[in-house]
Amino acid sequence: MLNWFLELFDFMPEEGSTWAAEVDWVNNLISAISVICIVGITAVMLYFAWKYRRKSDDQQATSYVTHNATIETVWTVIPTIICIFMFVFGYKLYHEMRNPPAGAMEVNVQGFKWGWNFQYPNGKKSSGELVVPVGEPVKLIMTSSDVIHSFFVPAMRVKEDVYNGNYSYLWFTPIRIGESRIFCTEYCGTGHSEMIGKLKVVSRSEYNDYINDKADLPPAEIGQKLFEANCQTCHTLDGTPKIGPSMQALFSSGKKHEMEGGEEVEVDENYVRESILNSKAKIVKGYQPLMPAFEGQFDDKQIESLIAYLKTL
Numbered sequence: 001m002l003n004w005f006l007e008l009f010d011f012m013p014e015e016g017s018t019w020a021a022e023v024d025w026v027n028n029l030i031s032a033i034s035v036i037c038i039v040g041i042t043a044v045m046l047y048f049a050w051k052y053r054r055k056s057d058d059q060q061a062t063s064y065v066t067h068n069a070t071i072e073t074v075w076t077v078i079p080t081i082i083c084i085f086m087f088v089f090g091y092k093l094y095h096e097m098r099n100p101p102a103g104a105m106e107v108n109v110q111g112f113k114w115g116w117n118f119q120y121p122n123g124k125k126s127s128g129e130l131v132v133p134v135g136e137p138v139k140l141i142m143t144s145s146d147v148i149h150s151f152f153v154p155a156m157r158v159k160e161d162v163y164n165g166n167y168s169y170l171w172f173t174p175i176r177i178g179e180s181r182i183f184c185t186e187y188c189g190t191g192h193s194e195m196i197g198k199l200k201v202v203s204r205s206e207y208n209d210y211i212n213d214k215a216d217l218p219p220a221e222i223g224q225k226l227f228e229a230n231c232q233t234c235h236t237l238d239g240t241p242k243i244g245p246s247m248q249a250l251f252s253s254g255k256k257h258e259m260e261g262g263e264e265v266e267v268d269e270n271y272v273r274e275s276i277l278n279s280k281a282k283i284v285k286g287y288q289p290l291m292p293a294f295e296g297q298f299d300d301k302q303i304e305s306l307i308a309y310l311k312t313l
């Protein structure tokens with residue numbers, strides 16, 4: 001009966017982890033109590049305003065009222081008990097969420113302006129997409145390479161801020177195979193709303209294949225994935241200027257970029273490499289030096305893959 005009643009207050013998204021049912025139950029309980037209180041208090045307030053209104057022009061002032069110890073005790077004790085209830089259920093869950101089991105698989109997460117990088121226990125890296133096996137606890141150890149971000153997966157009911165210079169963590173056990181979205185929930189600049197990643201929950205065997213997949217894709221395909229995960233928030237492919245210049249036909253023969261200050265630079269591998277690793281070295285005319293430096297985030301092979309991809313545009 002209680003659970004049926006609480007379901008009426010359930011507006012939560014799909015349940016993707018073992019937390020979901022518990023989090024939703026506590027959330028629905030608090031929502032139900034809040035709705036009952038606000039409706040009850042408002043109804044009594046309106047009724048009293050009507051009942052004790054001034055009924056005629058010559059009505060005398062009401063007699064002087066001091067207090068009523070019984071009523072005051074009741075309206076203090078009952079809400080206190082309700083608050084303790086909410087605290088106990090909330091705290092129990094919070095305590096579990098802050099204590100990952102010893103055997104949890106650990107994945108390193110790096111937030112940056114504007115995307116997410118992941119590194120798995122065997123050293124495999126991915127960008128923009130986190131792949132985890134179903135039914136096994138996963139602990140994410142998270143940091144940021146620049147400003148504060150916040151890692152949020154609504155379907156898993158987990159959220160934690162990510163800082164530059166230290167590690168924060170969260171953990172969850174996914175309960176079903178499928179995809180859900182990762183959001184950044186800390187306003188971190190112009191690309192904040194597009195700082196979206198994908199969480200892919202797969203079977204154990206599919207996960208093993210994924211992290212052991214050393215089969216190299218062609219560089220341009222690796223580059224495309226890197227571009228989609230890291231660059232397309234700011235750089236379009238169709239010629240439209242965005243936060244940065246468009247990458248359309250970047251490598252077409254003899255193309256030159258005019259810099260702030262009038263200098264002309266030929267678009268070649270070195271120029272592109274420098275612009276990725278040390279992004280403020282040369283600023284294209286008409287743009288702000290907003291791009292983060294990717295020094296240390298991409299290795300040579302990744303840079304080469306990005307260049308290979310840019311050449312296909």
Ligand code: CUA
Binds near residue numbers: 150191193
């Ligand atoms: Cu990162 Cu908002």
